[in-house]
Amino acid sequence: MKLDFFAVMFNLISLFVLIGVGYAAVRTGVLSDKVSGAFSALLLKITLPCTIFISLVQRDYNSEFLNDSIIIFVTGLIFFIISLYLCRYIAAFLGVPKNTRGIWSFVCTFSNSGFMGFPIALKLFGSEGLALAVMLNISFNIVIYTLGAIEISRDNPNHNAEKIDITSIIFSNINIATVLSLIFYFGQIKLPESFATPITYLSNITTPLSMIIIGMALTRSKGLEIFSDKYAWECTAIRLIIIPLVLILLFKFFPLSSNPLVSAVFVVIMAMPVASVTAALCEMYKSDMKFTAEVMFIQNLLCIITIPLMCSLLA
Numbered sequence: 001m002k003l004d005f006f007a008v009m010f011n012l013i014s015l016f017v018l019i020g021v022g023y024a025a026v027r028t029g030v031l032s033d034k035v036s037g038a039f040s041a042l043l044l045k046i047t048l049p050c051t052i053f054i055s056l057v058q059r060d061y062n063s064e065f066l067n068d069s070i071i072i073f074v075t076g077l078i079f080f081i082i083s084l085y086l087c088r089y090i091a092a093f094l095g096v097p098k099n100t101r102g103i104w105s106f107v108c109t110f111s112n113s114g115f116m117g118f119p120i121a122l123k124l125f126g127s128e129g130l131a132l133a134v135m136l137n138i139s140f141n142i143v144i145y146t147l148g149a150i151e152i153s154r155d156n157p158n159h160n161a162e163k164i165d166i167t168s169i170i171f172s173n174i175n176i177a178t179v180l181s182l183i184f185y186f187g188q189i190k191l192p193e194s195f196a197t198p199i200t201y202l203s204n205i206t207t208p209l210s211m212i213i214i215g216m217a218l219t220r221s222k223g224l225e226i227f228s229d230k231y232a233w234e235c236t237a238i239r240l241i242i243i244p245l246v247l248i249l250l251f252k253f254f255p256l257s258s259n260p261l262v263s264a265v266f267v268v269i270m271a272m273p274v275a276s277v278t279a280a281l282c283e284m285y286k287s288d289m290k291f292t293a294e295v296m297f298i299q300n301l302l303c304i305i306t307i308p309l310m311c312s313l314l315a
Contacts, residue, residue: 053203
């Protein structure tokens with residue numbers, strides 16, 4: 001499996017530049033950091049659902065793809081659930097402050113599977129790799145916007161588990177878009193161009209918008225404070241190095257499928273930095289945004305090195 005490391009690094013650097021745009025926009029007064037909440041709502045309720053929906057609707061059905069897609073979907077579902085709660089115990093063991101343990105567990109578990117993972121999967125593995133990444137992203141969406149959202153909300157000092165509106169989480173725009181995309185994909189229902197085009201336009205906004213939100217969030221950290229939080233470095237090591245290495249070793253002896261692409265896609269997606277929607281979810285649930293911004297900055301910076309390194313171990 002020949003991997004184009006320069007293409008990987010170019011994708012990461014391009015995304016990192018967009019983070020800088022968001023940061024500069026707030027620092028120079030072009031935008032107020034108060035608008036990040038509105039941007040986050042736009043991302044979570046409109047553009048991201050469009051991205052999820054259109055990613056499968058535009059694909060032709062392939063029966064040979066079904067078996068591998070089920071495998072990667074189920075494996076992802078199991079991984080995200082186990083990792084989320086295992087990391088909570090690890091956070092307690094490491095002494096992470098109680099009001100940060102939820103987001104700490106979250107950033108260890110959920111990678112940037114869609115915004116960064118999709119273009120990299122396409123570059124490395126072609127259209128089949130991208131399709132598998134999309135199927136893995138379905139399990140990601142199911143867990144991140146249900147159990148993941150609940151985990152983040154635990155950090156809010158005003159949080160009351162009994163008052164969480166589970167119905168609104170389950171029937172979020174994200175999950176509705178996921179279900180509709182599956183119906184359209186497996187039913188091979190084609191959208192008229194008049195509908196597909198505006199949905200695609202909105203989908204194209206998702207990546208730059210999510211990166212800009214991250215950059216805006218970074219303005220809440222001051223100077224070298226970004227690099228001084230040991231808990232941020234600990235979860236970064238787990239997210240970028242430990243989890244991918246464990247998966248590489250595991251799949252070496254217990255491959256997910258006879259198709260080696262399934263295991264490779266799973267590892268590469270899990271080697272991505274923290275999910276871009278983390279900032280938006282923290283904004284929504286009033287979690288520790290400063291810690292989140294520090295983690296996202298560090299991980300997006302270091303992944304330029306760690307992702308090609310993990311890819312080299314797959315080759």
